[in-house]
Amino acid sequence: MGPGTNPSAGRGRPRLEQPRRPGRTAREEILDAAAELFTNHGYASTSTRRIADEVGVRQASLYHHFATKDDILDALLAGTVDAALQLGTELLGSAGPAGGRLHTLVVGDAHQLCTGRWNLGALYLLPELRMDRFEPFRLRRAQLREVYRSLSESVIAECRGPRAAADLPFRLVETVVNSRSDDVEPTPAQPWVIGEGALRILGFVGDFAPLVQATAVRLGVRPPSKPAPLESRP
Amino acid sequence: MGPGTNPSAGRGRPRLEQPRRPGRTAREEILDAAAELFTNHGYASTSTRRIADEVGVRQASLYHHFATKDDILDALLAGTVDAALQLGTELLGSAGPAGGRLHTLVVGDAHQLCTGRWNLGALYLLPELRMDRFEPFRLRRAQLREVYRSLSESVIAECRGPRAAADLPFRLVETVVNSRSDDVEPTPAQPWVIGEGALRILGFVGDFAPLVQATAVRLGVRPPSKPAPLESRP
Known part of the structure; x- marks a missing residue:
């Protein structure tokens, strides 16, 4: 978009040119x-x-x-975990079977990683993140990982699943980042596919339809029009 | 290790100092x-x-x-897929249920990613890999992904599992990279945990003990002393 073509011109901040990117500020x-x-x-x-x-x-x-440049990176990284951490903390304190709650967290978090304009999760592997400057971010991400682990352990107990797998749902969600890095554009169904996979890893073998329904309601999104769990059952 | 302390001194190549790193050359x-x-x-x-x-x-x-520096990166990256691609191609051409073959590929590949001296998979997300220079590597990694996908689709057919999950085993194996990047040192059991998880994602709900045994024989490694699949069943 060239100068002068943006309709939100004239908002009174000193600018060399008119805004050319998404963002209100x-x-x-x-x-x-x-x-x-x-x-x-x-x-x-x-x-x-x-x-x-x-x-x-x-x-x-x-x-x-x-x-500093580090402050920009920190703000971007925070944006990739804050919403998931809030959702996860709420779900951890909610009632009901852990299976449904973990499903909601996985789908919500994967959806956010799939739909972000840039594939920011690719920055998690930067060696720069080991600097002290990013310890607060690392701690928040570790908190999120603990929320996943706690819900996953409850699912394993509910399903008599493999105890050693409790860290895998958190990791499975982040595979969205690798897919996007390989230029495999995630489909709208991808968060639901990952939600189902996360539960299967933990030993869940029940019906996914009620979980999909409850997660869609909780997140205020539409369930996949042809739900992956159903179309795949011959 | 300081100069003069290495026993493999005097091999006749011009060096500023004695070798200080692992490697025969x-x-x-x-x-x-x-x-x-x-x-x-x-x-x-x-x-x-x-x-x-x-x-x-x-x-x-x-x-x-x-x-060039790119040539060094290319050699390092090749080392992370070549063995898995060879193993996978052999397994793809072998007889027997796909479940066992995929299990062997997943455990072998995850083992290699877990035990490499450096966490080279973290370099997969480098923006530099999109350059033409690395297209041969990208193609080989895509080949490996296709081997995974092909075996995974056969497992899904065997188990009547979720068709949309066929890309997840490949991705699940690479989560080893993220764990290591978070300074979560993989345990010797981790490749087996991932092997079990990969099959569960595809709808496999059978007994893992025979798969573990066959994979250990095929790879020439010891199965986990207290196999994760068994200890987790109450």
């Missing part, structure tokens, strides 16, 4: 540009100067929002 | 040093100069083995 546009550059060109290879150029703002304006 | 030492630097400091941030320094050879000597 300069902060969101910076995050969007950084996400694109980090995932497509690499974190180490991307300078804050280049991010500012992409957004069409001065570097000083970028520094007004983020003091 | 300078080429292997270069690969080991590069693997450490790429996984711990990042690919873009590592120069060939630094790799040569780590090995204790001159840069000219490094260039004798690898013309």
Whole structure:
């Protein structure tokens, strides 16, 4: 989109050009540009100067929002776990069989990883994340992993499943990241396929239709029109 | 290890110092040093100069083995799929139920990803891999994925499992990479846990003991001393 073609012009912030990216604020546009550059060109290879150029703002304006490149990365990473952690914590404190609650968490989290504009989960493997600067993020992701593990252990107890598999649902959800990195575009059904797989790993062999229904209601989304669990049963 | 302490000294190649890394040849030492630097400091941030320094050879000597840094990365990446692709191709052409064959591939491949000295799978998500230079590697990895998919589809047919899950076993194996990246050291049982999980995802609900036995024989490894599939059944 070139200068002058954006309808949201004239919002009174100093800009070199009109906004050219999704996002209601300069902060969101910076995050969007950084996400694109980090995932497509690499974190180490991307300078804050280049991010500012992409957004069409001065570097000083970028520094007004983020003091360092690490702060931009931190904000992007937080966006990949915060919603899942909130959902998971709520589900952990809810009543009902653990199978249904884990299904909802897996589908919700996988959906978010599938539909994000950039494949931010690919940044989880950056060696830079081992720096102290990112310890708060690492702790939040570890918290999310513990929520998954706790629900998974309850499912295993319900289903007399394999105890050693309790960490696999968390990992299975993140395989969305690898698929996207391989340019395998996730279908709308993918979160549901992963939700079913996560429960099967833990020994669940019951009917998936009620789980799909309850998860769709809880997340406020439509269940897959031809649910994968059903079409696959001859 | 300091100069002069290595027993394999005096093998007649020009070296600044004695070998300080595992590997019978300078080429292997270069690969080991590069693997450490790429996984711990990042690919873009590592120069060939630094790799040569780590090995204790001159840069000219490094260039004798690898013309570019990309060539080093390519050799490292090939090492992560070649054995699995060979095993998978053999298994694809073998007789017998697909369940057992897929189990063997998953356990063998996961074992290799678990026990490699460096977590090279973390490099799969590098944006640099999208360059033309790495197309041959990408094609080989896609071939491996197709072998997994083909065996998985046969298992699904055998078990009347969920057809949409055929890509998940390949992805589940690679979750070893994410675990290691999170400093979760894989236990010796981990490949077996993943082997069981891969089959459960596809709808397999039979006895795992004969599969574990056959896979151990085929791979020439010991089955887990307290097999995860058995200890988990109350």
